[in-house]
Amino acid sequence: MLTQEHLQAAAPHALARVERPDLGERDEGKVRDIYLAGDRRILITTDRVSAFDRVLGLIPYKGQVLNQLSAWWFGHLGDLVKTHMIATPDPNVMITREAKPLPVEVVVRGFITGSTSTSLWTLYSEGVEAPYGLELPPGLTKNARLPSPVITPTTKAERGEHDERLTCAEVLERELVAPELWAEVQRTALALFARGQEVAARAGLLLVDTKYEFGLIDGELALIDEVHTPDSSRYWVADGYEEATREGRAPEHFDKEFLRLWFGARGYKGEGERPEMPVEFVAQVAGRYIAAYERLTGLEFEPGEQPAAERIARLPREVFEV
Numbered sequence: 294m295l296t297q298e299h300l301q302a303a304a305p306h307a308l309a310r311v312e313r314p315d316l317g318e319r320d321e322g323k324v325r326d327i328y329l330a331g332d333r334r335i336l337i338t339t340d341r342v343s344a345f346d347r348v349l350g351l352i353p354y355k356g357q358v359l360n361q362l363s364a365w366w367f368g369h370l371g372d373l374v375k376t377h378m379i380a381t382p383d384p385n386v387m388i389t390r391e392a393k394p395l396p397v398e399v400v401v402r403g404f405i406t407g408s409t410s411t412s413l414w415t416l417y418s419e420g421v422e423a424p425y426g427l428e429l430p431p432g433l434t435k436n437a438r439l440p441s442p443v444i445t446p447t448t449k450a451e452r453g454e455h456d457e458r459l460t461c462a463e464v465l466e467r468e469l470v471a472p473e474l475w476a477e478v479q480r481t482a483l484a485l486f487a488r489g490q491e492v493a494a495r496a497g498l499l500l501v502d503t504k505y506e507f508g509l510i511d512g513e514l515a516l517i518d519e520v521h522t523p524d525s526s527r528y529w530v531a532d533g534y535e536e537a538t539r540e541g542r543a544p545e546h547f548d549k550e551f552l553r554l555w556f557g558a559r560g561y562k563g564e565g566e567r568p569e570m571p572v573e574f575v576a577q578v579a580g581r582y583i584a585a586y587e588r589l590t591g592l593e594f595e596p597g598e599q600p601a602a603e604r605i606a607r608l609p610r611e612v613f614e615v
Contacts, residue, residue, distance in 0.1 A: 294580070294583065300580060301576045307353040308339045312606070313328060331388065332391045333389065334377075359519055369581050374515065375516070377517045392516075393508050394449060395449070395508060398505070399505045401445075401502060402442060403462070406436045425459070434539050474514065496587075500521070524548075527548050528547040528548045528549070547585045
């Protein structure tokens with residue numbers, strides 16, 4: 294585990310963006326720079342961190358954690374679903390197959406939690422009947438384990454827009470996904486979540502909920518984007534979960550919620566003046582991301598050479614032509 298001193302020293306070298314016009318057309322996401330090269334996508338995962346639909350700053354090594362952890366998961370999920378990964382020529386870079394994304398994203402939830410207006414817990418606690426079309430038992434308390442994992446679909450929002458919550462019935466009624474394909478998506482998502490829970494349990498963590506994005510490659514269902522990372526999933530520390538829920542407090546987080554809670558405690562939830570993250574806190578967040586990687590994979594995190602932007606800029610064009 295890298296020391297807090299090391300992480301603080303690395304903060305000024307965090308990867309904000311990469312310019313490689315020789316790689317093809319560039320598209321900038323919240324936390325990635327994406328280059329379109331024929332039937333390949335070159336994903337460069339930056340250290341930008343987002344929450345509340347805003348980019349909030351930079352966390353050193355975050356991009357490497359997301360990229361390497363996703364690559365590790367893709368290698369451990371191939372028996373359940375095809376993935377878009379081809380190669381990872383650099384700690385921050387993944388080359389993937391071009392896929393046609395489905396217009397629906399799938400969130401699988403094993404616990405009832407959350408604090409946003411569209412969270413399952415918020416809707417349930419406000420008395421919304423059958424949130425996301427789910428028939429939930431009465432008397433659930435916040436952060437309680439659900440009787441079995443549930444699927445809550447959302448639209449894949451256009452940039453700058455919020456996801457629209459859906460029911461499984463609406464996915465079919467609006468013909469967003471064909472019935473047979475939607476059934477396959479649901480089966481696959483639940484199988485992926487079960488695998489994720491098994492790995493998390495061995496790491497002393499609870500996989501609380503996670504978002505999956507699927508697409509089609511040559512007409513076949515494929516898992517795309519990132520998977521089971523601290524950005525796409527919520528992880529709690531298993532030890533102490535029961536005590537925390539009895540006392541009505543949140544379990545310890547090993548995911549992006551750690552960041553959201555810090556901002557929320559300072560009155561920021563996406564609007565108004567954003568507080569700057571002190572370097573000590575930046576290092577703490579980086580440590581959480583790295584610890585999640587190490588606990589889940591059982592591997593020691595070995596950061597690539599810094600600064601990453603210069604390293605990626607020096608990669609020869611040939612490494613992207615796999």
